[in-house]
Amino acid sequence: MIYICIPALDEAQTIGVLLWKLRRVMADFPRDYEVLVLDDGSTDGTSEVVEPYTRVLPVSILRNERTQGYAASLERLVKEAVTRSTHPRRDMVVILQGDFTEAPDDVPALVRRMEGGADVVGGTAVAAGPEHARALRWARRGLPWLLGRVAYPREIRDPFSGFRAYRVSVLKRALAERDGKPLLTRQGWAANLELLLAVAPHVRRAEEAEVSVRYDRRDRTSRFRPWSALSEVWRLSRAAPRGTPAVEQAS
Numbered sequence: 001m002i003y004i005c006i007p008a009l010d011e012a013q014t015i016g017v018l019l020w021k022l023r024r025v026m027a028d029f030p031r032d033y034e035v036l037v038l039d040d041g042s043t044d045g046t047s048e049v050v051e052p053y054t055r056v057l058p059v060s061i062l063r064n065e066r067t068q069g070y071a072a073s074l075e076r077l078v079k080e081a082v083t084r085s086t087h088p089r090r091d092m093v094v095i096l097q098g099d100f101t102e103a104p105d106d107v108p109a110l111v112r113r114m115e116g117g118a119d120v121v122g123g124t125a126v127a128a129g130p131e132h133a134r135a136l137r138w139a140r141r142g143l144p145w146l147l148g149r150v151a152y153p154r155e156i157r158d159p160f161s162g163f164r165a166y167r168v169s170v171l172k173r174a175l176a177e178r179d180g181k182p183l184l185t186r187q188g189w190a191a192n193l194e195l196l197l198a199v200a201p202h203v204r205r206a207e208e209a210e211v212s213v214r215y216d217r218r219d220r221t222s223r224f225r226p227w228s229a230l231s232e233v234w235r236l237s238r239a240a241p242r243g244t245p246a247v248e249q250a251s
Helices: 015-027 046-055 070-084 104-115 134-147 168-178 189-202 226-239
Strands: 002-008 033-040 059-064 092-095 120-127 164-167 206-213
Touching: 002 015, 002 070, 015 033, 015 046, 015 104, 033 046, 033 070, 046 059, 059 070, 070 092, 070 168, 070 189, 092 104, 092 168, 104 120, 104 164, 104 206, 120 189, 164 168, 164 189, 168 189
Parallel strands: 002 033, 002 092, 033 059, 120 206
Antiparallel strands: 092 164, 120 164
16 A cells, blocks of 8 residues: 655645646556545645545545644545554555645655665655746755764655655654654754754665656745755764664675
């Protein structure tokens, strides 16, 4: 089973077209899948846009009455997928953003690498349209420098990308290690890094897949804050384990 997890906050303008596109992609890529959409206290009718798709897609809507933030939304989606999974060693989770900056067309590339034996597959962005925010370009290139010898699978060149696939079994082990404590405490891109760090000790094989990112498709103001991201990543990197996890080299 593929659990496609979509955190969404005020994404009414894009979540519908994202699900429509995802439906077409999965129709041409026949696999068992479920879509989990987490509406993080949206005030623009995000859930109302998603509702009609529950009749044509295997979509479940989760809701937070009040906005909890990206990290809490991502963690709730991960826990929901782990709870639903009946075959953790075979099942997988794919994280996809609700703002349509990431292309559903790239989901099969991540899934195929998981089917080939990877425990985590990271999406590495390639140019696919204007990336108008200079801060985003700088952050993609500069923030990894802060990580130094932080222990995460180096096969994943973009540790901040949210477009990633995980084997359910490694997520389940990471959650068990927390023993009820929050898995994710950082916001934004740092939360994506934090999740990668949490599963790293359980990953035997990591791979990457090139994916396209189109920031011009987002229909709202970017929530990316360069200095906030820098601060979150710096604090996380200072507390993270050092060394490089021993994982299989991707073939």
